[in-house]
Amino acid sequence: MAMSEILVTGGCGYIGSHCVLCLLDGGFDAVILDDFSTGRRSVGETLASADSKGRLAEIAEGSLLDPESIDRVFENRRIDAVIHLAGSSQVAESVSDPGKYYRNNVAGTVNLLESMRNHGIGRIVFSSSAAVYGEPKYVPIDENHPLEPMNPYGKSKLMVERILEDYGRAYGIRSVCLRYFNAAGADPEGRSGECHEPETHLIPSIIRSLLDGNRGFSIFGADYGTRDGTCVRDYVDVGDLAEAHLLALRYLEENGKSDRFNLGTSSGSTVREVLAACERITGKKIRAEIRDRRPGDPAALIADNRKAKEILGWEPKRTLEDSVRTAYAWEMRRRGLTSSP
Numbered sequence: 001m002a003m004s005e006i007l008v009t010g011g012c013g014y015i016g017s018h019c020v021l022c023l024l025d026g027g028f029d030a031v032i033l034d035d036f037s038t039g040r041r042s043v044g045e046t047l048a049s050a051d052s053k054g055r056l057a058e059i060a061e062g063s064l065l066d067p068e069s070i071d072r073v074f075e076n077r078r079i080d081a082v083i084h085l086a087g088s089s090q091v092a093e094s095v096s097d098p099g100k101y102y103r104n105n106v107a108g109t110v111n112l113l114e115s116m117r118n119h120g121i122g123r124i125v126f127s128s129s130a131a132v133y134g135e136p137k138y139v140p141i142d143e144n145h146p147l148e149p150m151n152p153y154g155k156s157k158l159m160v161e162r163i164l165e166d167y168g169r170a171y172g173i174r175s176v177c178l179r180y181f182n183a184a185g186a187d188p189e190g191r192s193g194e195c196h197e198p199e200t201h202l203i204p205s206i207i208r209s210l211l212d213g214n215r216g217f218s219i220f221g222a223d224y225g226t227r228d229g230t231c232v233r234d235y236v237d238v239g240d241l242a243e244a245h246l247l248a249l250r251y252l253e254e255n256g257k258s259d260r261f262n263l264g265t266s267s268g269s270t271v272r273e274v275l276a277a278c279e280r281i282t283g284k285k286i287r288a289e290i291r292d293r294r295p296g297d298p299a300a301l302i303a304d305n306r307k308a309k310e311i312l313g314w315e316p317k318r319t320l321e322d323s324v325r326t327a328y329a330w331e332m333r334r335r336g337l338t339s340s341p
């Protein structure tokens with residue numbers, strides 16, 4: 001790929017930092033725009049220190065809500081394309097504070113697109129979500145599944161997808177929307193990993209409950225019509241997700257089209273299966289208790305990933321156990337622990 005520099009918005013967050021590592025490993029230069037609202041400064045410091053090949057990411061601290069800070073990034077560099085991950089992503093918070101989601105995710109993206117337009121940048125890879133589909137009408141979910149998001153978070157992602165279509169038609173900005181299912185795992189070299197506050201994602205929640213004195217982990221609903229009664233989700237390793245962004249950049253460079261792709265493994269795991277994987281990797285029995293179902297939790301969310309495989313040439317390679325192993329190692333390291341708890 002004949003590219004010079006890629007802007008990664010939200011590059012100090014969980015998935016963004018792995019995209020930056022993947023870009024650097026792939027020989028790209030990367031500049032990160034991040035406001036550190038949920039991104040981690042320690043990860044930023046790691047990304048900004050040269051690796052063995054001498055590559056490093058440049059950090060431009062600023063917000064998508066401040067058009068001038070976006071313009072400054074484009075003005076001083078030769079940026080070819082944007083990977084846009086910055087945004088707010090807590091589903092429950094989006095219900096209690098929808099304004100934050102429409103402002104940060106939707107208005108922030110419009111600011112970014114306007115700045116791209118003004119600086120003649122015509123390619124963007126956008127972090128969308130399986131949340132755009134809403135309650136599944138069938139699984140595995142393909143890209144033609146109806147789009148009926150059930151919360152402001154999912155609606156904000158769908159709005160951005162629609163806005164990208166309009167910017168494509170009107171101004172020729174081409175986009176790839178990547179609809180991630182459940183991101184999991186961490187960098188095998190320990191340079192980054194997941195750390196949301198509050199942490200609502202299953203694998204880090206289980207690991208934290210174990211490392212916090214095995215305080216007990218809640219399984220919300222064990223009476224679903226699934227193979228063991230607990231919810232099924234499609235856990236896709238963050239390293240595999242990161243690789244898909246490079247393939248999406250190549251797709252945009254080689255094709256005159258925009259498109260959207262599911263990113264999942266196409267094989268779901270139940271909560272009990274994830275718990276069992278965590279017990280195998282940690283060698284500990286993890287305390288778990290069954291609680292009531294949570295409203296709005298579908299029984300199963302599984303991606304049909306054939307389109308990403310066929311068109312992008314993407315192949316998820318890491319297993320659930322790989323994700324649990326790296327996530328556990330990351331959390332241990334974050335706590336300054338080196339041996340078993």
Ligand SMILES: NC(=O)c1ccc[n+]([C@@H]2O[C@H](COP(=O)([O-])OP(=O)(O)OC[C@H]3O[C@@H](n4cnc5c(N)ncnc54)[C@H](O)[C@@H]3O)[C@@H](O)[C@H]2O)c1
Nearest residue numbers: 010012013014015035036037038039063064086087089183
């Ligand atoms: N984690 C998942 O499983 C998952 C699934 C589907 C979609 N996504 C989407 O992927 C993206 C990344 O998710 P994540 O889990 O890495 O989240 P994250 O919170 O770890 O990362 C988001 C990053 O964006 C930055 N940011 C937020 N608002 C900003 C703003 N206005 N200006 C500049 N920077 C800003 C944050 O500081 C953070 O570094 C999000 O858009 C999310 O909606 C995540």
